[in-house]
Amino acid sequence: MSFFTSGNTPVTQVVATRNDLESNEEKKYCWVCFASEDDDAHASWVQPCNCRGTTKWVHQVCLQRWVDEKQKGNMSGKVSCPQCNSEYIIVFPDMGPLIVLLDAVDNVVYKVCPFVAAGIVVGSIYWTAVTYGAVTVMQVVGNKEAMNMMDQVDPLVLLVGLPAIPIVLILGKMVRWEDTVLTFIRRHSNKVPLLKYLMPSYVLLGAGIDGVRESNSDVPPLADTVSATRVLCGALLFPTVATICGKIFFDNIPSNIQRTLLGGITFIALKGCLKIYHMQQQFIRQSKRRILDYTPPVVQPDPTPAPTPTPVNTPTQDLTDSSQTA
Ligand SMILES: [Zn+2]
Numbered sequence: 174m175s176f177f178t179s180g181n182t183p184v185t186q187v188v189a190t191r192n193d194l195e196s197n198e199e200k201k202y203c204w205v206c207f208a209s210e211d212d213d214a215h216a217s218w219v220q221p222c223n224c225r226g227t228t229k230w231v232h233q234v235c236l237q238r239w240v241d242e243k244q245k246g247n248m249s250g251k252v253s254c255p256q257c258n259s260e261y262i263i264v265f266p267d268m269g270p271l272i273v274l275l276d277a278v279d280n281v282v283y284k285v286c287p288f289v290a291a292g293i294v295v296g297s298i299y300w301t302a303v304t305y306g307a308v309t310v311m312q313v314v315g316n317k318e319a320m321n322m323m324d325q326v327d328p329l330v331l332l333v334g335l336p337a338i339p340i341v342l343i344l345g346k347m348v349r350w351e352d353t354v355l356t357f358i359r360r361h362s363n364k365v366p367l368l369k370y371l372m373p374s375y376v377l378l379g380a381g382i383d384g385v386r387e388s389n390s391d392v393p394p395l396a397d398t399v400s401a402t403r404v405l406c407g408a409l410l411f412p413t414v415a416t417i418c419g420k421i422f423f424d425n426i427p428s429n430i431q432r433t434l435l436g437g438i439t440f441i442a443l444k445g446c447l448k449i450y451h452m453q454q455q456f457i458r459q460s461k462r463r464i465l466d467y468t469p470p471v472v473q474p475d476p477t478p479a480p481t482p483t484p485v486n487t488p489t490q491d492l493t494d495s496s497q498t499a
C-alpha cells in the first residue's frame with residue numbers, strides 16, 4: 174500500500190514486470206489445443222516429457238486423444254513425444270486378477286491365431302493334394318485296381334506319395350522341352366537335308382531376301398512369359414487329358430495304365446509339334462516384319478461445318494502477328 178500512496182513509480186514498475194515474466198514462464202499452454210490455463214480453470218494438466226517452453230504442458234484429455242490416435246486401437250502400444258522422443262509413461266488402474274488373466278489369454282490368442290490360420294491353409298492344400306493324387310491314381314489305373322493297390326500299400330507311403338503326384342505334374346509341366354527342340358532344329362536345319370526338305374520355312378532365314386533380317390540373332394527372342402495359372406491348369410488337367418487321349422487313340426489296349434500312358438505321350442507329342450510350329454511361325458512373322466514409308470493421314474472433310482467460319486489468315490497477317498509477338 175505504501176508504494177501506491179507514496180507514488181514511487183520505478184519500484185512498482187520493476188515489481189510488475191518481474192511478476193509478468195514469472196507468470197508468462199509459469200503460464201500453461203496446451204500444445205494440442207493451444208488453450209491456456211485461463212481458458213479452463215478446471216482442466217487437468219500434465220507435463221509428460223522432457224520438453225521445456227511452449228510444449229512443456231498439455232491437457233490430460235488432449236494428450237489422451239493424441240495417444241489414442243497414435244496407438245490406433247493397440248492399447249499397449251508405446252507412444253513418444255513427437256518433439257523430444259521421450260516415451261510417455263502410461264499407467265492403468267489395477268482392475269483385479271480376473272482382468273489380468275483375461276488380458277493374458279487375449280494376448281496369447283492374438284499371437285497364436287496367425288500360426289493356426291497358416292496351419293489350416295497348409296493342411297487344406299495338403300489334403301487337396303492327397304485327394305487329387307488319389308483321384309488321379311483311380312483315373313489312370315481304374316477304380317477297382319486303385320482300391321486294391323491302396324489297400325496293400327503302407328498308409329504312410331500313400332500320405333507322402335499321393336500329394337507328390339500333383340507336385341511332380343507341375344514340375345514336369347515347367348520343363349520347356351519344346352524350346353530345346355526348336356533351338357536344335359534352327360541350329361541344324363541347314364545341315365540335315367531331310368529337315369530342310371520337311372520344313373523349308375525353318376531355313377528361310379539367311380536367304381538374303383531384301384529387307385528380311387539376315388540371321389537369327391538379329392531377331393529378339395519373343396517375350397515368353399510363363400503364366401503360373403497356365404502351368405497349374407495344364408499340369409492338373411493333364412491326367413484327364415491323357416485318359417481321354419488314351420480312350421480316343423488306343424481303345425483296343427485293355428490295360429488302363431498302358432492306355433493312359435500312351436494317350437499322355439501322344440498328347441504331349443502332338444501338342445509339342447503344334448507349339449514348335451506356332452513358335453517358329455511367330456518367329457518368322459517377327460523377322461519378316463516391315464516398316465512402311467510415312468504417308469500423311471487422309472483428313473476426312475467435316476460434313477457439318479462450324480456455324481461461324483473463322484477468317485482465313487493471309488500470309489502478311491501471319492507475318493505481322495509473328496513480328497508482334499516476337
Ligand atoms: Zn488441450
Ligand SMILES: [Zn+2]
Pocket residue numbers: 222223224254255256257258259
Ligand atoms: Zn517432449
